[in-house]
Amino acid sequence: MPDWINPLFGWLGLGGVGIAGLLALAWFFPPFRKLALMVAGVVAAALAIYTKGSRDAARRKQAEWDKAEGKMVDKSNKARADAERDHAAGRLRGGDEFDRDRG
Numbered sequence: 001m002p003d004w005i006n007p008l009f010g011w012l013g014l015g016g017v018g019i020a021g022l023l024a025l026a027w028f029f030p031p032f033r034k035l036a037l038m039v040a041g042v043v044a045a046a047l048a049i050y051t052k053g054s055r056d057a058a059r060r061k062q063a064e065w066d067k068a069e070g071k072m073v074d075k076s077n078k079a080r081a082d083a084e085r086d087h088a089a090g091r092l093r094g095g096d097e098f099d100r101d102r103g
Contacts, residue, residue: 015047026040
């Protein structure tokens with residue numbers, strides 16, 4: 001399912017009641033038809049624009065998280081390589097009480 005479907009249904013569900021009410025107003029009260037249809041159009045356009053903005057902001061935020069996660073993985077891989085190199089060279093700290101590998 002495309003990723004734009006869920007936010008679209010959410011916002012149309014929220015604003016759909018208002019749009020339905022405006023369309024009912026246009027149907028049952030002809031003097032207000034033009035105004036109700038214009039307001040319903042504006043509400044529908046606002047919902048579409050807000051949904052697109054929300055989706056784009058979520059994508060941008062996810063990209064920031066992915067970038068930060070990539071940096072953290074690189075730092076942790078470097079730290080692990082440094083620790084393995086120090087361990088292989090026998091350069092561990094002598095008074096490390098948390099070194100569980102001591103026999």
